[in-house]
Amino acid sequence: MTTGHGTDGVERRGLMFVLSSPSGAGKTTLSRMLIDRMPGLRMSVSATTRAMRPGEVDGRDYLFVDKAKFDAMVKGDELLEWATVFDNSYGTPRAPVETALSAGQDVLFDIDWQGTQQLREKARADVVSVFILPPSAGDLEKRLHSRAQDSDEVIRKRMSRASHEMSHWAEYDYIVINHNVDDAFAEVQSILKAERLKRERRTGLVSFVRGLQGQLQG
Numbered sequence: 001m002t003t004g005h006g007t008d009g010v011e012r013r014g015l016m017f018v019l020s021s022p023s024g025a026g027k028t029t030l031s032r033m034l035i036d037r038m039p040g041l042r043m044s045v046s047a048t049t050r051a052m053r054p055g056e057v058d059g060r061d062y063l064f065v066d067k068a069k070f071d072a073m074v075k076g077d078e079l080l081e082w083a084t085v086f087d088n089s090y091g092t093p094r095a096p097v098e099t100a101l102s103a104g105q106d107v108l109f110d111i112d113w114q115g116t117q118q119l120r121e122k123a124r125a126d127v128v129s130v131f132i133l134p135p136s137a138g139d140l141e142k143r144l145h146s147r148a149q150d151s152d153e154v155i156r157k158r159m160s161r162a163s164h165e166m167s168h169w170a171e172y173d174y175i176v177i178n179h180n181v182d183d184a185f186a187e188v189q190s191i192l193k194a195e196r197l198k199r200e201r202r203t204g205l206v207s208f209v210r211g212l213q214g215q216l217q218g
């Protein structure tokens, strides 16, 4: 993987920052806040066969494709990972992720546990994964209703899958409980900031320290 520069000028490898949760726990909300407030972070826009929700924009929220196009993307090895979630296909287009990482950007993924497993198998050292939990089942259901974008039947299906989704929590590096958006955002932001500073990722440190030592030795 190619490297870019951190804000302190030291070269480092880009990372893949993954948020997963049961549907409605707050990934999209937290992702938008991260993209708005964290320079150097790019959103991975997934391809999906699900229908567009009111207010969603093709190319910004998802690439909305039909099943034939999605299957062609899988066949052409254009997806970094893909999975079937709630009876629809979802996948991460490979090229934009590779381009962003090559330009020294970090990439943010809002994907499920199946996709996270696939990313981890491909690039364990570069994946940082966060599982978002709702404070309670009642809150989760309220959030799905308050979003007001899915039918009662879709909401029922998502609630009935929540326990299964949640059973993968222990595969993640970090767990954030989304009681309050601002607190959850602060926690997720702290994780990203700390992970950016990890020694193993900062490929420019050796030459930076050598330079410092050179200065000290006069």
Ligand SMILES: Nc1ncnc2c1ncn2[C@@H]1O[C@H](COP(=O)(O)OP(=O)(O)OP(=O)(O)O)[C@@H](O)[C@H]1O
Residues within 6 Å of the ligand: 021, 022, 023, 024, 025, 026, 027, 028, 029, 030, 143, 144, 146, 147, 148, 178, 179, 180, 181
């Ligand atoms: N801490 C919170 N308190 C109250 N409401 C919240 C909180 N976090 C998010 N919400 C609201 O809950 C709803 C669901 O959030 P969001 O769409 O971000 O969930 P999601 O995890 O991305 O769901 P999906 O997996 O279905 O895309 C939205 O209406 C959002 O505004």
Ligand SMILES: Nc1nc2c(ncn2[C@@H]2O[C@H](COP(=O)(O)O)[C@@H](O)[C@H]2O)c(=O)[nH]1
Residues within 6 Å of the ligand: 020, 021, 022, 023, 027, 046, 047, 050, 081, 082, 083, 085, 090, 091, 092, 110, 111, 112, 113, 114, 115, 116
């Ligand atoms: N494995 C993948 N999962 C994805 C991808 N894009 C989104 N998702 C997950 O699907 C569900 C449902 O999303 P919704 O927008 O229909 O509510 C949610 O858990 C997403 O995280 C992807 O590219 N790959």
